[in-house]
Amino acid sequence: MPMQPTSIYDSAQLVPHALQELKEAVRYRHLLYQLVRRDILTRYKRSFLGVAWTMLSPLGMMLVLSFVFSNLFGATRGFPAYILSGLMAWNFFSQSTTGAMSSLVWGGGLLQRIYLPRASFGLSAIGSGIINLVLSFVPLVIVMVATGTPIRITAAFIPISLLVLACFTLGLGLAISTLAVYFPDVAEMYQIILTAWMYLTPIIYPETVLPAKYQLFLHLNPMYYLVKLWRLPLYDGRWPTWGEFWPAALISIVMLLVGWFFFTSKSDEFSYRV
Amino acid sequence: MNFPTESEAKSIMQEAQIIYPEHIIHLEDVSVRYRVPTERIGTFKEYMIRRLKRQVQMRTFWALKDININVSRGEIFGFVGDNGAGKSTLLKVVARVLRPTKGRVIVRGRVAPLLELGAGFHPELTGKENIFLNGSLLGFSNREMLDKYHQIVDFSEIGEFINAPIRTYSSGMYARLGFAVATSSNPEVLIIDEILGVGDENFQKKCAVRINDFCRRGTSILLVSHSMDTIQSMCQRAAWLDHGIIKAIGEPAQVIRAYREKER
Numbered sequence: 001m002p003m004q005p006t007s008i009y010d011s012a013q014l015v016p017h018a019l020q021e022l023k024e025a026v027r028y029r030h031l032l033y034q035l036v037r038r039d040i041l042t043r044y045k046r047s048f049l050g051v052a053w054t055m056l057s058p059l060g061m062m063l064v065l066s067f068v069f070s071n072l073f074g075a076t077r078g079f080p081a082y083i084l085s086g087l088m089a090w091n092f093f094s095q096s097t098t099g100a101m102s103s104l105v106w107g108g109g110l111l112q113r114i115y116l117p118r119a120s121f122g123l124s125a126i127g128s129g130i131i132n133l134v135l136s137f138v139p140l141v142i143v144m145v146a147t148g149t150p151i152r153i154t155a156a157f158i159p160i161s162l163l164v165l166a167c168f169t170l171g172l173g174l175a176i177s178t179l180a181v182y183f184p185d186v187a188e189m190y191q192i193i194l195t196a197w198m199y200l201t202p203i204i205y206p207e208t209v210l211p212a213k214y215q216l217f218l219h220l221n222p223m224y225y226l227v228k229l230w231r232l233p234l235y236d237g238r239w240p241t242w243g244e245f246w247p248a249a250l251i252s253i254v255m256l257l258v259g260w261f262f263f264t265s266k267s268d269e270f271s272y273r274v
Numbered sequence: 275m276n277f278p279t280e281s282e283a284k285s286i287m288q289e290a291q292i293i294y295p296e297h298i299i300h301l302e303d304v305s306v307r308y309r310v311p312t313e314r315i316g317t318f319k320e321y322m323i324r325r326l327k328r329q330v331q332m333r334t335f336w337a338l339k340d341i342n343i344n345v346s347r348g349e350i351f352g353f354v355g356d357n358g359a360g361k362s363t364l365l366k367v368v369a370r371v372l373r374p375t376k377g378r379v380i381v382r383g384r385v386a387p388l389l390e391l392g393a394g395f396h397p398e399l400t401g402k403e404n405i406f407l408n409g410s411l412l413g414f415s416n417r418e419m420l421d422k423y424h425q426i427v428d429f430s431e432i433g434e435f436i437n438a439p440i441r442t443y444s445s446g447m448y449a450r451l452g453f454a455v456a457t458s459s460n461p462e463v464l465i466i467d468e469i470l471g472v473g474d475e476n477f478q479k480k481c482a483v484r485i486n487d488f489c490r491r492g493t494s495i496l497l498v499s500h501s502m503d504t505i506q507s508m509c510q511r512a513a514w515l516d517h518g519i520i521k522a523i524g525e526p527a528q529v530i531r532a533y534r535e536k537e538r
Contacts, residue, residue, distance in 0.1 A: 007383065007384065008380065008381070008382050008383075009370055009379070009380065009381040009385075010378070010379070010380045011367075011373055011374055011377075011378055011379040011380075012378040012379075012380075027413070028410075028413060030410045030413075030414065030415045030416055031410040031411060031413070033410070033416070034406060034407045034410035034411075034416075035407075035410075037403075037407075038396055038399065038403075038407055041398075041399060041403065042396060042398045042399060045398045045399075045439075109393065110393060110394050110411070111371065112366070112371060113366075113369075113371065113387060113393050114369065114371065114387050114393065114394070114411060114412070115369060115370035115371055115385070116411065182321075183321065268373050271366070271371050271372050272308065272309070272372065
C-alpha cells in the first residue's frame with residue numbers, strides 16, 4: 001500500500017501568515033479541545049472541592065466586596081448581583097489574557113520540539129475562560145434570586161455580549177503574549193495594570209458615583225463598554241441600544257485584528273527565542 | 275510481455291513521481307541564522323533606551339549554512355558531528371519548528387518527532403489522559419487516538435498504571451509511553467534525536483523492531499546519534515555536520531571515517 005502524504009510542508013509557500021495560522025488552528029482543533037480539557041482537569045485536580053471552586057471563588061470575592069462597600073454604594077439595587085455580574089466578565093477577561101500569556105510560556109518548551117499552531121495556546125485560554133464563565137452562572141442565578149433581582153428575557157443577549165468580550169480578550173491576550181515572549185517583564189507588569197484597570201472600570205462601584213469630570217476617562221476605557229454590554233441584559237434587564245452596542249463591537253473587532261496580525265507576524269520567531 | 279513505449283514509460287514515471295515522490299525530505303540551500311544579543315536585555319525599558327541609542331548589538335551566527343540534502347522514501351539517514359554542529363537545528367527545520375532563514379524545505383507527509391520523549395505530558399493527568407493530549411499535539415483527533423489506544427497501552431507495558439497520574443510513573447514508564455504514542459501512527463518521517471537508550475534491553479529490542487517495521491512500510495528516518503555503531507548499523511546514508519556545514523555525505527562508513535580523522 002502506498003502511503004498518501006497527509007500533508008506537504010513547503011517552507012517557501014508564500015501564504016499570508018495571519019490566514020495560514022487560522023487554517024492551521026482549525027486543522028488542530030482537536031488540540032484545542034485537549035488543551036482546554038487539560039486546563040479544566042488540572043486546575044483543581046488536587047483540591048477536595050474540585051471544579052466547585054470555579055463557582056465558589058467569584059462568590060467569595062463578591063461577598064467580601066459587597067460587605068466592604070455596602071456602606072458606600074449600598075443604595076444600588078441588588079448590589080451583590082451588580083458586583084457579581086461585573087466580576088464575571090472581568091474575571092473572564094483577566095484570567096484568559098493572563099492564561100494566554102502563561103500558556104505560551106509553558107508551551108515555549110514544546111514549541112521548540114514540535115510544530116503546533118502558535119495561536120492554539122491563546123485560543124485554548126479563551127476556551128477555558130468560557131467554560132469557567134458558564135459555570136459561574138450558577139452562583140449568579142442564586143445571588144440574583146436571593147437579592148430579588150429579576151431575571152429577564154433580555155439575558156438571551158448574553159451570547160452576543162460574550163462573543164464581543166471574547167474577541168477583545170483574544171486580541172489583547174495574543175498581543176501581550178507576543179510582548180511577553182520578548183520581554184518577560186511584561187508578565188509582571190501586566191498584573192499591576194490589571195489591578196489598576198479593574199478599579200478604573202465600574203465593576204465594584206456604580207458608574208454614577210464618578211464625578212462628571214471623570215466621565216470622559218470612562219469613555220476612553222474599552223472595558224467600560226464591554227462590561228456594560230455584559231451587564232445590561234443580565235443585571236439591568238434591558239436590551240442594549242444600538243449606541244451601546246456598536247462602540248463595544250468596533251473596539252473588540254479592531255483589537256482582535258490588531259492582536260492576531262501582530263501575533264502571527266512574530267510567531268515564526270518564537271522558536272528562535274530561547 | 276510487452277515493453278512500454280518511450281512515451282508510455284514517461285507518463286508512468288510521471289505518475290510514479292506523484293504517488294511516490296522521489297524525495298520525502300528536500301532541503302535546498304537551507305540556512306538558519308540565530309541572532310543572539312551580546313548581552314541579555316531583559317527589560318522593556320532597557321530595550322527601548324538602547325534601541326533609541328542604537329545600542330542593541332546582535333551577534334549573528336549561522337547554525338546551518340547552505341545545506342542540501344534529499345532523503346528518499348524508506349531511507350534511514352544519520353547525522354554525526356560535535357555538539358553545537360547544527361544537528362538538532364537541522365531536525366527542527368525538518369520538523370517545521372524553525373522556518374529557515376534562507377532556502378527551502380519540502381517535507382511530504384506527517385512528521386513524528388521523537389526529540390524528547392514525553393514532552394508535553396502533564397504530571398497531574400493520568401496516563402490515559404496524557405495519551406489523548408499527546409496525540410492531539412501530534413495532530414490526531416480523539417477518534418483516531420481511540421483506535422490506537424489499546425495498541426499504545428499494550429506496547430508501552432504500563433498495564434493498570436494507565437489510570438494513575440503520570441507523576442507516579444518511573445522514568446522508564448514515562449519514556450515508554452512517550453515512544454508508544456509518538457510511534458503509534460504511520461508517519462512518513464520519523465525524527466530520532468539520541469533517544470534509543472530508552473528502557474531496559476527488552477524494550478529497546480521492541481523499539482528496534484518497530485523502527486524496522488516503519489522502514490519496511492516506507493517511513494524515512496532521520497537519526498542523530500553520538501554512537502557510531504548505531505549510525506553504521508542502521509543508516510543507509512549519513513552526513514557529518516561541522517559548524518553548520520556538511521563536511522561529508524554518503525556511505526556511513528566513509529562519513530564516520532572522515533569524522534574520526536578530523537578528531538585526531
